[in-house]
Amino acid sequence: MLKDKAIGIDVGGTNLRAALVSADGAIIKKLKETTTGNVMDALKMAIESLMDDSVVGIGMGVAGLINRKEKKVIISPNIPAINGQDFGGLGGGVPVFIENDASTAALGEMWMGAGRDFESFVLLTLGTGIGGGFIHKGKLLDVAAEAGHMSIEQGGRKCPCGSYGCLETYASARAITGAVTKAIENGAESAVFKDYAGGNIYKLTPEDIYRAAFDGDNLAREALKDAGKYLGIGIANLINIMSPEAVILAGGLIGAWDIYINEAVKEASKRAFKSLSENIKILPASRGDDAGVLGAAHLVFHGEKAYTC
């Protein structure tokens, strides 16, 4: 059998996605498992069910700080069960590659998605938290890229990371639902409370908030715009630092593009150096949940050559 495929895996906080990917970027087979049980078991099962003789290696994108040389997760704030875990042995003979999940998403979009037309871009994953991955000269820049933990309001909200005013405490899904919930607790009037999440404000999702905003709810709209403004400040900082050709936005929150992202684009263009921002493209990722598994497979096919040198 021709050795021409890779297993790409995206290990997230609640789901694990895995796929068998061909060398030209086609997804041959894919699966999804929950990681609410034993993550390591879920990983092994996914590998077992996709493994065949054509597989040359396994790539994994993991939410957290990783040590790719030692194939270890240094710290995964959202999946504590894998902190310190050694992923190198999971290949059962084939090599294992490990990266941060926002970095694999960036590689996936570069290879087969919205990043194809750019030599350099910053990808941000906008979900419960905010992650970052930097593509530079068609390769992955081997840096932490923890853009969600850039403080933009130095005396601001306490972040679980230990700092204050990190981008993700203002612009993530958790920040948006938190802001709405808190406002309602403090007596704000909002359709969100009555019409969504069965009247239970602690079950509100970002989707509920977006739908409410779309339906004209002011509180929901302001929460999304406020988060978007902060996102724009973070994007402006990244433009001034990384001077990318594009900023690609991924994750569930991009569904709220016309309110949340539009506000971010407006704020970023007010703040970033004009000469750096005037020609920049800010656009949505195009491969959705597949970007991570594609990027993880890309790592297998390219190894060290996937990275800037």
Place this chain on the structure above:
Amino acid sequence: MLKDKAIGIDVGGTNLRAALVSADGAIIKKLKETTTGNVMDALKMAIESLMDDSVVGIGMGVAGLINRKEKKVIISPNIPAINGQDFGGLGGGVPVFIENDASTAALGEMWMGAGRDFESFVLLTLGTGIGGGFIHKGKLLDVAAEAGHMSIEQGGRKCPCGSYGCLETYASARAITGAVTKAIENGAESAVFKDYAGGNIYKLTPEDIYRAAFDGDNLAREALKDAGKYLGIGIANLINIMSPEAVILAGGLIGAWDIYINEAVKEASKRAFKSLSENIKILPASRGDDAGVLGAAHLVFHGEKAYTC
């Protein structure tokens, strides 16, 4: 004559430094001119006085955003006279290379200074403004690296760049003297006013403030510590984003290391991801005003190979 030397030039806001540099990094001859007259004339004179048959090219580090391919200054906020100027023709036959001045300083420290032991580091120039240069895998990362224009207090001080709360509005020399001057205007008691700058608070320099702090003046001390705290926030952001092995600090303000930088180191270690910051070195640049001309000469000797690929 052997073609084995380069002219390195550092074009700053008030001074222009130029040197004839050998391929092994020795400074053979150097000179300094003021740029308060006609900058382009000063540049031409410097080149003329250093040029000989052994020169293979001219490298320049310029304070501002540059377009290195077109050899043009896009915008130099502190030397408006060179905005849009084309530097390519200044070589009179030998090739010309142009870079941002913090990037050439980073290259100079990498080649012949405090950066020699590191594969990757962030260099910050702490002067009137704050500049940045990133070394990645022993090469210059080809990005804007405008670390001084990262907003860390989003609703904070208005920055000349158009944004608010940029790092340099809180942590630069201009920010420090500004804070002391304003406090004295508002009636604060301080030895700085009486004993330094001839009693003229508008002539206070960062050196005056450091000496006053060293002599026990509280206002001066607090101004330096406050600026240091903000610098630490900026450094923490850069650690979380760039995960360097070291942060190298250059520029006049590093003379205030025991107050200003110590505070920055303390704040950065509180805020950055522990796994990224615990082994990091934060240290002073060792080549002072020579780093820029050395880095500019390095560019001549290496061309495109000076950059990450």
